[in-house]
Amino acid sequence: PAFGRDASVALLALMLGLKVLELKTLRDAVVVSCLGFFLIITDFLYSQTIPTAGFTLFIMAWLIATLISCQDRAGSIGASRALRNAGTLMLQAAPLMVVMFLLFPRVQGPVFGFPVATSSGVTGLSDSMSPGSLSRLGLSDEVAFRVQFRSAPPPARKLYWRGPVLWDFDGRTWTMGPIGSAGSGVVRHASLSKAVDYTVTLEAHNMRWAFAIDLPVAAPRETALTSDYQLLFDRPVRNRVRYDAHSDVDYRYGADEKPAALARALKLPRGYDPRAVELAHRLRDTSEGDREMIERALDYFRTQPFFYTLEPPALGRNSIDEFLFDSRRGFCEHYASAFVFLMRAAGVPARVVTGYQGGELNPLGHYLIVRQSDAHAWTEVWLSDAGWVRVDPTGAVSPARIQVGISAAVPSGEPLPLAVRGNIEALRRLALTMDAVANAWNQWVLGYTPERQLKILESAGFSQASWQTLTVLLMVAAAIAVGVIAFIALRRLRRSTEDPVARVWRRFCRKLARLGTERSPAEGPLDFAQRAGREQPLLKAKIEAIAGLYLRLRYGKHADEKDLASLRRLVQAL
Incomplete structure (x- = not known):
C-alpha cells in the first residue's frame, strides 16, 4: 500500500535525519534522542525475534545514556557511567514492564500485525502445483509450523499434514478450483x-x-472444514497463529461421495501425454479390479529406474510422458501428478493432496518441528468399498522419505540445507537449542493471547476475569512494583549520600553494644575505645586498632581508600 508500514517508517527516519542536520542546541539533542525511541520501536514492525529485541534494548540503553549525558552540564559523568546509569534505570523499570505485560488487557492478534507484502505464501505452498514447485521448498530450512502433542506422537510414516487439495489439471499445473464447504465443520468418517x-x-x-x-x-476455532477436508481460516494467515486440533490417523471416509465430485476427479485435458494414457489402459486391461490396478501402478514405480531428487530436469508440454518414460527423475510432486493422471486415465477417481510429511522432534522442548523442506504431495483415490484412500507413490520409489524423512532420501551430493541434513551432531544440537529458545519466546511472549492471559488469571484464582478486574489488578500490582522500586532506590540513595567512615563506625558501636559495652551519645571515640578496652580485655588490641584507623580517617591529613578498606575488614572480623 502507498501509505503503509514502509512509507510511515521512511517518513519517520527522514524527519529524524532532517532534525539531526539542524542540531545546534542541547534542546535539539534531547529532541533527537526522544525521536530515536520512536524510530527504534519500528523494528518490531518487521521482526519480533529475540535478536531484534536484544538490539532494541541496547539502542534504548544508548539513548537513555545520551539523555543522562545531556543533563550533565559539568561533564562529570563519562560515557561508561552514563551507560551504567541507563542500565540501572532499565532494570528498575523491568518489574513494572512485567506487570504491564501480564495484566494489561490483551486484544486479539499481535500488537505489531501488518500484512505481508507479497501475494504468495511465505512457506511456498500455494493453491497450485507444477513440476519443480515443491522441490524448491526442499532447499529451505525455515520453519512452517511447530506441534506440541498431548501424548506420544504418531510414527513418522503417519504424519501427513493435510493442506491444499488439488482437483483440476490443465496438462502441466494442478489447481484447487472452487472450494466447497462441509457446513457442519465435522467430518463424516x-x-x-x-x-x-x-x-x-x-x-x-x-x-x-x-x-x-x-x-x-x-x-x-476460527477455521472451517471444506468438503474435501481442508482446514481454512476466514482470512489469510499474516501473523503467527496457534490452534488446537484433533485428528484420526487411521480412518475411512468418503464412501458416499457425491457423483459430481467423482466426475470432477476423473477429468483430464485432451491431447496431452498419449503414452501415459496408453500405459493406464494397459494397466486397466491387465487388472481384475481397482485395487489390483493401483498395486500394478505402484509396482511400475518400484521396478523401473525412477530416482528421487531435489534437482529434477525441466519438462516440456507432455510433462507426464517425459517424466514416466524419459527422465524418470523427480520430486514428490512429479510422482503424485503422474500417479493421479494414470488413475484418472484408467477410470479411477483421484486427486492430489499437498501439505507436509514427517517432521523433526526437538527433545529440548518435546515438540515437533515441521520445516518447509518437509513439503510433500501425495494422492487420494476413490474406491467404491472404502471411499477416499491415501496412496503415496513417493513411498514406492523412496520408502526412506516417508519412514525417516527427506534427509535420508536425498543423496548426499544434493544441496539440502545443513539444518535439515543434520549430519554434524554438534551443529544439529545447537540448531535445536536455538529453536527451543525461539519457540519459548513465540509461545510465552509473542503468543501471549487473551486466552492465555485468562488461563494464568484462572490459575491464580481469578476465574472469568473481566477488563474491570484486570484494571484493578493492574493498578494494584503496578503500585506494589513502583513502591518496591522506590524503596530500593531511596535506600540506595541514602547509603550513597551517607559518610562511609561514619557508617562503619556505627556498625562497630552496634557490635560492642551487643557485647554489653554501649557508647554514650556524648562520649568521644578515643574515650569510648579506652573504656571498651577495659570492659572487653580480650578485644582490647582490635578495639584500639579500629579506633586509631577511625581517628586517622576522620581527622588525619593523609588517610586514603586503603585505610577505609582496612577499617571495614577489622570491623567485619570483630
Whole structure:
C-alpha cells in the first residue's frame, strides 16, 4: 500500500535525519534522542525475534545514556557511567514492564500485525502445483509450523499434514478450483484407532489454510472444514497463529461421495501425454479390479529406474510422458501428478493432496518441528468399498522419505540445507537449542493471547476475569512494583549520600553494644575505645586498632581508600 508500514517508517527516519542536520542546541539533542525511541520501536514492525529485541534494548540503553549525558552540564559523568546509569534505570523499570505485560488487557492478534507484502505464501505452498514447485521448498530450512502433542506422537510414516487439495489439471499445473464447504465443520468418517490431540503454532504464510494430521476430525476455532477436508481460516494467515486440533490417523471416509465430485476427479485435458494414457489402459486391461490396478501402478514405480531428487530436469508440454518414460527423475510432486493422471486415465477417481510429511522432534522442548523442506504431495483415490484412500507413490520409489524423512532420501551430493541434513551432531544440537529458545519466546511472549492471559488469571484464582478486574489488578500490582522500586532506590540513595567512615563506625558501636559495652551519645571515640578496652580485655588490641584507623580517617591529613578498606575488614572480623 502507498501509505503503509514502509512509507510511515521512511517518513519517520527522514524527519529524524532532517532534525539531526539542524542540531545546534542541547534542546535539539534531547529532541533527537526522544525521536530515536520512536524510530527504534519500528523494528518490531518487521521482526519480533529475540535478536531484534536484544538490539532494541541496547539502542534504548544508548539513548537513555545520551539523555543522562545531556543533563550533565559539568561533564562529570563519562560515557561508561552514563551507560551504567541507563542500565540501572532499565532494570528498575523491568518489574513494572512485567506487570504491564501480564495484566494489561490483551486484544486479539499481535500488537505489531501488518500484512505481508507479497501475494504468495511465505512457506511456498500455494493453491497450485507444477513440476519443480515443491522441490524448491526442499532447499529451505525455515520453519512452517511447530506441534506440541498431548501424548506420544504418531510414527513418522503417519504424519501427513493435510493442506491444499488439488482437483483440476490443465496438462502441466494442478489447481484447487472452487472450494466447497462441509457446513457442519465435522467430518463424516469411521475412526479405526485412537484420536490424536495436539496444538499447532503456524507461521505466517499469507494463505488461508491451516494444517492438521490427516484426517482432521473437526474444525478448530476460527477455521472451517471444506468438503474435501481442508482446514481454512476466514482470512489469510499474516501473523503467527496457534490452534488446537484433533485428528484420526487411521480412518475411512468418503464412501458416499457425491457423483459430481467423482466426475470432477476423473477429468483430464485432451491431447496431452498419449503414452501415459496408453500405459493406464494397459494397466486397466491387465487388472481384475481397482485395487489390483493401483498395486500394478505402484509396482511400475518400484521396478523401473525412477530416482528421487531435489534437482529434477525441466519438462516440456507432455510433462507426464517425459517424466514416466524419459527422465524418470523427480520430486514428490512429479510422482503424485503422474500417479493421479494414470488413475484418472484408467477410470479411477483421484486427486492430489499437498501439505507436509514427517517432521523433526526437538527433545529440548518435546515438540515437533515441521520445516518447509518437509513439503510433500501425495494422492487420494476413490474406491467404491472404502471411499477416499491415501496412496503415496513417493513411498514406492523412496520408502526412506516417508519412514525417516527427506534427509535420508536425498543423496548426499544434493544441496539440502545443513539444518535439515543434520549430519554434524554438534551443529544439529545447537540448531535445536536455538529453536527451543525461539519457540519459548513465540509461545510465552509473542503468543501471549487473551486466552492465555485468562488461563494464568484462572490459575491464580481469578476465574472469568473481566477488563474491570484486570484494571484493578493492574493498578494494584503496578503500585506494589513502583513502591518496591522506590524503596530500593531511596535506600540506595541514602547509603550513597551517607559518610562511609561514619557508617562503619556505627556498625562497630552496634557490635560492642551487643557485647554489653554501649557508647554514650556524648562520649568521644578515643574515650569510648579506652573504656571498651577495659570492659572487653580480650578485644582490647582490635578495639584500639579500629579506633586509631577511625581517628586517622576522620581527622588525619593523609588517610586514603586503603585505610577505609582496612577499617571495614577489622570491623567485619570483630
